Structure formats: C-alpha cells, structure tokens
Amino acid sequence: MRLITPFDPWRGKLCTCPEKYSFSPYTGCGHKCIYCYITSYIQNAFQPRVKTFTIAQLERELKKLDKNKPISIANSSDPYTPMEAKNMLMREVLPVFIKKGFKLLIVTKSNLVVRDADILSKGRVCVSITITTLEEKIAKRLEPNAPPPIMRLKALETLSKMGVPTAIRLDPIIPGVNDATASIRALLEAACKAGVKQVTTSTYKAKPDSLSRLVKTFPELDEYIRSLYSKGERIGRSTYLPRELRRELILKVREVAQELSMDFATCREGFPELHTAATCDSSHLL
Numbered sequence: 567m568r569l570i571t572p573f574d575p576w577r578g579k580l581c582t583c584p585e586k587y588s589f590s591p592y593t594g595c596g597h598k599c600i601y602c603y604i605t606s607y608i609q610n611a612f613q614p615r616v617k618t619f620t621i622a623q624l625e626r627e628l629k630k631l632d633k634n635k636p637i638s639i640a641n642s643s644d645p646y647t648p649m650e651a652k653n654m655l656m657r658e659v660l661p662v663f664i665k666k667g668f669k670l671l672i673v674t675k676s677n678l679v680v681r682d683a684d685i686l687s688k689g690r691v692c693v694s695i696t697i698t699t700l701e702e703k704i705a706k707r708l709e710p711n712a713p714p715p716i717m718r719l720k721a722l723e724t725l726s727k728m729g730v731p732t733a734i735r736l737d738p739i740i741p742g743v744n745d746a747t748a749s750i751r752a753l754l755e756a757a758c759k760a761g762v763k764q765v766t767t768s769t770y771k772a773k774p775d776s777l778s779r780l781v782k783t784f785p786e787l788d789e790y791i792r793s794l795y796s797k798g799e800r801i802g803r804s805t806y807l808p809r810e811l812r813r814e815l816i817l818k819v820r821e822v823a824q825e826l827s828m829d830f831a832t833c834r835e836g837f838p839e840l841h842t843a844a845t846c847d848s849s850h851l852l
C-alpha cells in the first residue's frame with residue numbers, strides 16, 4: 567500500500583484545495599475531538615497506531631512524485647498526536663521530504679510541532695494549527711486530549727518568529743458552542759498578534775457518531791443543535807447546516823479577518839467567492 571497518496575477528500579464537490587499529496591505517519595488520532603469525522607471510517611479511530619513503513623520506502627515513493635505539488639501532513643489524523651512526543655516519527659520523516667525539495671503543509675492541533683521548528687524552518691513549510699476557541703473550558707470539552715489553545719497560540723507565535731508561515735483553522739464552528747462574535751474576534755486578534763497570516767474556517771458537518779458525541783458533551787444544546795441540522799442539507803456523507811446560516815457564520819469570521827488584514831478562506835462550504843486567500847489550504851504561503 568502506498569504511503570503518499572493524491573489528496574482526495576472523497577471527491578467532495580465543495581473542496582477547493584489545489585492538487586496535493588497526503589501523508590500520515592499514524593492511523594487514527596489520540597486527541598479525541600468530539601466533532602471528529604474520522605470515527606465514521608477508521609476503526610478504533612481514537613486509538614492511534616504507527617503506520618508500518620521504512621524511510622527507504624518513503625524515498626522510493628518520493629522519486630515518482632511531482633515536486634510542484636505540496637504534501638499535506640496529515641488529513642485523517644494528527645501527525646502530532648500525543649504519542650508522537652515519544653515516537654518522534656516526524657523528526658525522522660521531515661528531513662527526508664525537505665532534503666528532496668518537497669513543499670509541506672503541516673496540519674495539527676498540537677504545540678508539539680514546535681519541537682521540530684529547527685527542521686521546519688529549513689524547508690518550504692507552512693504550519694496550520696486548529697484552534698476552535700480560546701475559552702479553555704469549552705476547548706477541553708471539544709478537544710479533550712489536545713493541548714490547551716493558549717499553547718497552540720504560543721506555538722504559532724514561535725514558528726512565525728522563526729519565519730515559518732502559519733495559519734489557523736477555526737474549524738469547525740458549532741452553533742451555540744464557539745460561534746459568538748466576541749469569541750471569534752478574540753481568537754483572530756490573538757492569532758494576528760502571533761504573526762498568523764491566514765484563517766480558514768468551516769462549520770460543523772454532522773455525521774451520526776460525531777453528532778451523538780457532541781450532544782452528549784453539550785446536553786444543554788441537544789434540542790437546539792438537532793433542530794438546526796434537521797433543517798440542513800445533505801452534502802456527500804454529511805449533514806450541513808442550512809446554507810443561509812452557514813453563510814452568516816462564515817461572514818462573521820470573514821469580517822474580523824478583513825479588519826485584521828488576514829487572508830481568509832473556507833473549507834468545503836460552497837462559498838469560494840468569499841475567499842480572499844489565494845488558496846484555502848495556505849499552499850500559496852509556501
């Protein structure tokens with residue numbers, strides 16, 4: 567089985583990503599975010615396992631790939647899942663990609679990425695860190711095993727100062743949980759101050775298992791959230807919020823991003839006309 571594959575989010579018609587590759591050193595993720603969609607197609611998704619591969623195998627695959635297309639690490643797991651602190655796989659694989667001249671898009675929810683700043687700063691690399699809110703108590707309920715948002719913010723600041731382009735993913739926005747304008751503003755202002763160039767956002771796309779985790783974690787919002795999604799639209803294998811509400815939520819983020827002169831994009835929402843960033847995945851920052 568190939569380790570590096572063309573990125574293809576289920577041939578999603580709303581995906582605006584430029585062509586790129588996808589690589590993940592892990593199957594599954596230990597951050598256990600309640601809204602995570604990987605539980606719908608990966609068995610024991612919250613019990614991450616190291617993929618079996620060798621550096622020689624990785625090098626063989628790289629020989630056949632187009633260096634103009636970036637490699638995204640990772641999409642169906644987090645490369646800095648908690649067990650990476652001990653495993654240090656990223657410290658082994660990053661130099662291989664960088665030495666061969668590949669551009670990298672690192673997507674994570676962990677400040678552990680800073681451990682590898684010495685390597686990242688030597689390559690053409692952009693680091694996107696997901697932060698859904700700066701409110702610690704809400705973040706703990708949403709992302710129980712991920713580092714606190716303030717540490718993620720600090721990681722963005724450190725990387726930005728070292729010249730590594732950074733972006734935040736305010737992803738997903740969940741009505742009643744993290745959609746207050748004041749909370750969005752506080753997050754974007756802090757990110758901007760940390761040197762972050764871009765924000766990419768999206769709304770929560772419901773799947774039966776993640777929805778049941780969500781309402782179990784926020785029982786006070788059960789009725790409200792279910793009623794919103796019952797009026798939503800089915801796109802691909804997910805249920806989206808009604809289009810008008812999605813647009814309203816996304817415009818809230820866009821307005822603040824524009825005030826702060828940050829690049830803005832959405833992820834699989836169907837509003838590409840609202841993007842001010844050249845790419846939704848920040849590959850233009852590479």
Ligand code: SF4
Nearest residue numbers: 595597598599602643
């Ligand atoms: S960090 Fe990403 S892959 Fe990991 S549990 Fe959270 S949403 Fe899922």
